[in-house]
Amino acid sequence: MAGDCLEVLRGFPEQRVDLIVTSPPYADRRPGGISPDEYTEWFMARATQFARVLHPEGSFVLNIKENVINGERSTYVIELVLALRKAGWLWTEEYIWHKRNSMPGRWPNRLRDAWEHCYHFTLSRRFRMYQDAVRVPIGDWAERRMASLSEADMTRQSSRTGSGVAKRVANWAGRTTVLPTNVLHFATESHNRGHHSAFPEALPEFFIKLFTEPGHLVLDPFCGTGTTCVVADRLGRDSVGIDVDKAVRLRPLPRLR
Amino acid sequence: MAGDCLEVLRGFPEQRVDLIVTSPPYADRRPGGISPDEYTEWFMARATQFARVLHPEGSFVLNIKENVINGERSTYVIELVLALRKAGWLWTEEYIWHKRNSMPGRWPNRLRDAWEHCYHFTLSRRFRMYQDAVRVPIGDWAERRMASLSEADMTRQSSRTGSGVAKRVANWAGRTTVLPTNVLHFATESHNRGHHSAFPEALPEFFIKLFTEPGHLVLDPFCGTGTTCVVADRLGRDSVGIDVDKAVRLRPLPRLR
């Protein structure tokens, strides 16, 4: 749906959404952007609506990263976490998205930035979670793990503990799947032309599988080009995407009120 | 040196330390521990001494992770970041330590925890950093790419002058290493007896290489079994370790005052 989610969500019924997963706009001093100073206030107004439309056992996943302002990591992200908690959200967990292919570059005071936050907030301590849905086949996991760290990484930084890998392979014998950790290794997707998606499909896919079942309703209040909705649809979930520029809804939404 | 670093550091001269790298005790409600509520106050008293003994162009690396209290990630860590910044420390960067082999286990409301913060604070925007000391082997993609530099590679940066081409070729010819990112993949070391493994040697090693030169002085104010000092010694740096239980200094400290 097109518009500011602050307004659009007012027309939504309570407790109807099972999962909110989104990557909001970053703070930005430029005209048209939200300044770091007013970011928390801006976000919390919308978070009030998020809390209203979210099911009591639902989850809210916030993908964000503090950018550098005047040589420092800005603090509006952690200030937002404190504000959300003060407003009653439970800061249940923090997942790390490790971006395997991060932007290159060299600066005198920092290395390449290769990760982003994925904060997990809930409204109650008893929330829905389907861990078995994100199990990874052992072979696949091992391969992906190897690939994600790349042979280089393995040799790079584990000369001392090189035996670790082989030892673990031995431990895997007999098992077929394992649960992943709270560190997610996904490459950013670069669609060679046209619209860039904020995050790769694998990211919303992981959280949709982890926190919803087929038929549940997924909301992305800052959906951009609609990656979250595309993934939700593919996984058999209903979805609503809201963006000031664009509207995304792939399936007719059943009995929204 | 044995004792509380708050007391011990009072006897230290100003600006003598080139790098502080440490993993402080976590907040803990149990008797003898620092409670989450008073953690920031407890830490900041010591951070005042850190700022006093640290060289103006030195670095302070804080390895920490918020533990779960009553089902939520506790907030004392990010409150500490805000407090440090308020006290004048610059929050320059945040590195993520990805623990390749995290503790097994399964909980109903979260996946296995496999990462920790490594906050990087400085006293000035111009600080010492030796990036070339932490270079890692290049990924295998490079060989193919080296075979023939793409046209875009050569023209992308300076379509106008054309001089960029030669510069670029020179930069890449024969390159075998690249700079790492701010995500560090180290396995935890399990010293099979007694002591809980603080951090693996690779972790302080990375930051000691990145922020100091041989002969510099490294301080770990919560040194535990002294991993930081052992690594510093191996890398040719002087070091001082302080712990309430134990004293660690491997080399005689030259002209400490």
Add this chain to the structure above:
DNA sequence: AGCTCTTATGAATCATTGA
């Protein structure tokens, strides 16, 4: 299909230049 090789580009950051 499967493989190799080529090419574009991604929520980046800093220093410098220009308004």
Add this chain to the structure above:
DNA sequence: GTCAATGATTCATAAGAGC
């Protein structure tokens, strides 16, 4: 003086082309 725009730096991935 501040603030905006431009240039320089650099790595990993997937799409696409070619065989």
